[in-house]
Amino acid sequence: xxxxxxxxxxxxxxxxxxxxxxxxQTPAKATLTIGDKPLPTMPLDFTGLSYESPQLCNPxxxxxxxxxxxxxxxxxxxxxxxxxxxxxxxxxxxWHNDPTSPITAAEQTFLDKGxxxxxxxxxxxxxxxxxxxxxxxxxxxxxxxxxxHVTGWQLLYGxxxxxxxxxxxxxxxACVQRLCGKxxxxxxxxxxxxxxxxxxxxxxWDFDQYYAEWRKWVAVIRATVPDAPMAGPxxxxxxxxxxxxxxxxxNKIVLLTKHHYAMGPAGDPKMDARHLLxxxxxxxxxxxxxxxxxxxxxxxxxxxxxxxCFHGGQPGVSNAYxxxxxxxxxxxxxxxxxxxxxxxxxxxDGIYSPITGDSGRGFIQQPLFFGMKFxxxxxxxxxxxxxxxxxxxxxxxxxxxxxxxxxALINKDSSSITVECSAPHLNNAKLLESHKxxxxxxxxxxxxxxxxxxxxxxxxxxxxxxxxxxxxYTAVVLRFNTTASS
Numbered sequence: 188x189x190x191x192x193x194x195x196x197x198x199x200x201x202x203x204x205x206x207x208x209x210x211x212q213t214p215a216k217a218t219l220t221i222g223d224k225p226l227p228t229m230p231l232d233f234t235g236l237s238y239e240s241p242q243l244c245n246p247x248x249x250x251x252x253x254x255x256x257x258x259x260x261x262x263x264x265x266x267x268x269x270x271x272x273x274x275x276x277x278x279x280x281x282w283h284n285d286p287t288s289p290i291t292a293a294e295q296t297f298l299d300k301g302x303x304x305x306x307x308x309x310x311x312x313x314x315x316x317x318x319x320x321x322x323x324x325x326x327x328x329x330x331x332x333x334x335x336h337v338t339g340w341q342l343l344y345g346x347x348x349x350x351x352x353x354x355x356x357x358x359x360x361a362c363v364q365r366l367c368g369k370x371x372x373x374x375x376x377x378x379x380x381x382x383x384x385x386x387x388x389x390x391x392w393d394f395d396q397y398y399a400e401w402r403k404w405v406a407v408i409r410a411t412v413p414d415a416p417m418a419g420p421x422x423x424x425x426x427x428x429x430x431x432x433x434x435x436x437x438n439k440i441v442l443l444t445k446h447h448y449a450m451g452p453a454g455d456p457k458m459d460a461r462h463l464l465x466x467x468x469x470x471x472x473x474x475x476x477x478x479x480x481x482x483x484x485x486x487x488x489x490x491x492x493x494x495x496c497f498h499g500g501q502p503g504v505s506n507a508y509x510x511x512x513x514x515x516x517x518x519x520x521x522x523x524x525x526x527x528x529x530x531x532x533x534x535x536d537g538i539y540s541p542i543t544g545d546s547g548r549g550f551i552q553q554p555l556f557f558g559m560k561f562x563x564x565x566x567x568x569x570x571x572x573x574x575x576x577x578x579x580x581x582x583x584x585x586x587x588x589x590x591x592x593x594x595a596l597i598n599k600d601s602s603s604i605t606v607e608c609s610a611p612h613l614n615n616a617k618l619l620e621s622h623k624x625x626x627x628x629x630x631x632x633x634x635x636x637x638x639x640x641x642x643x644x645x646x647x648x649x650x651x652x653x654x655x656x657x658x659x660y661t662a663v664v665l666r667f668n669t670t671a672s673s
Contacts, residue, residue, distance in 0.1 A: 214603040214656055217577030221585040221610035226570035229522040232267035232341060234563050235530035237492045239274035239309045240345055241321040242534055248311055251333035253546050260338040263559055266566045271491050271530040273345025273378050276306050279321055280347050282359040286324040297350045305499060309534040311545040328366045335370035342367050343418060343491060348377035349387040353407035360412050373418035373441045376404055381425035394428045418442035421491055426476035433484035443480050444491035447473060451497035458501045460509035460629045464599040474524035487527030494532045500539030507554055508626035508635050514558030515624060515662055516597045519584045523570045531555060557637040561624045564664050568593050579604050592669045597662040608653040616669040618646050624662040
């Protein structure tokens with residue numbers, strides 16, 4: 188095992204920009220008991236990405252001809268996924284059925300305003316460095332439809348509820364429905380609408396006002412697109428808005444959505460790797476609220492926009508290996524809690540983007556991409572109730588898929604941890620496959636790997652238990668041939 192160098196040790200000790208190699212401390216201990224009780228099954232399309240709407244200004248980006256990006260989407264979601272287009276900049280877009288129609292003065296005002304928001308940097312260089320206007324036409328939707336077809340992903344599409352009109356939204360929805368219908372999951376009206384009071388809407392601004400306006404827009408949209416699938420409310424923090432929409436619109440919406448950021452704002456020195464990897468009590472609250480809302484509406488719940496640190500990501504953390512460990516753990520937590528899926532936000536050269544770059548310069552898989560791939564290994568698996576006892580910063584997930592046992596261990600601690608796992612019927616267990624997520628250090632931006640690992644004799648099986656010592660800041664997925672979860 189590699190020892191901490193002096194610089195890394197001092198950074199850990201001061202809780203500054205954490206950089207640590209594997210330490211040679213005495214292993215902590217953990218016990219994991221896996222039961223037979225099934226929990227939710229992780230949907231095949233659980234994995235998702237989220238982009239700001241103006242990325243559509245470049246119709247060559249989400250295009251079947253953009254083979255490099257197509258391959259990355261297939262790698263990230265080989266069993267499917269969900270592409271969400273929306274974000275803050277969806278409020279500064281316009282729809283033109285006729286690409287030759289001129290931009291009106293009113294449109295030009297909010298189109299220009301959008302370019303001054305920091306999120307404009309989450310688009311590719313051809314947009315943010317060019318003379319592009321965020322005006323969408325059928326040409327952008329045609330290539331988007333082709334991209335969805337070849338990747339096998341679905342679409343969650345945000346309409347401009349902030350500065351647009353219901354009639355424009357209806358025309359846009361009609362085109363998206365016509366061209367992307369087979370891959371269309373739903374439409375959303377607005378982005379983080381619980382923050383609009385004093386901004387896009389006058390104060391006071393509450394759920395009742397939002398819902399009254401939402402209903403008027405939906406009526407206009409469905410007059411043109413009768414079967415338009417609607418999702419929402421896509422709030423930033425207001426769990427009660429989500430639950431109220433679910434209660435009012437049961438059986439009339441296809442998906443409930445909300446956002447989540449683990450920490451923030453970016454730029455605050457307290458937003459370091461240790462903070463990111465510590466347990467997040469807000470996640471449990473959101474899971475409980477989502478479960479209540481699902482019970483009202485009878486539909487799934489998706490965290491449609493999320494990432495490690497709001498306002499663009501924390502340098503040295505959101506674009507480093509720590510984000511991969513966080514992403515893997517966060518996604519599996521939501522899957523175990525019954526979420527329909529999660530969309531990691533980004534685009535362009537964003538610090539927290541899972542994928543950066545463009546077809547001209549090439550695309551880069553950022554550290555978070557590998558954490559998402561880790562969680563994706565559970566797609567289609569039914570989580571199992573388990574109990575973990577440990578004083579270390581360790582999480583564990585067990586699942587059954589096709590009669591085989593999947594076990595994920597995520598060590599977010601600076602010490603090695605010896606894990607003893609017990610489960611029914613282990614007398615026939617055999618390790619079939621193992622994958623490891625690892626990097627040289629928490630602040631590593633390169634050399635992050637998620638790949639098959641030959642653990643040799645590191646995994647020790649007895650008739651009653653599995654024993655494994657997991658290294659610091661490492662995650663593994665183990666697959667066993669066993670009747671433990673049959």
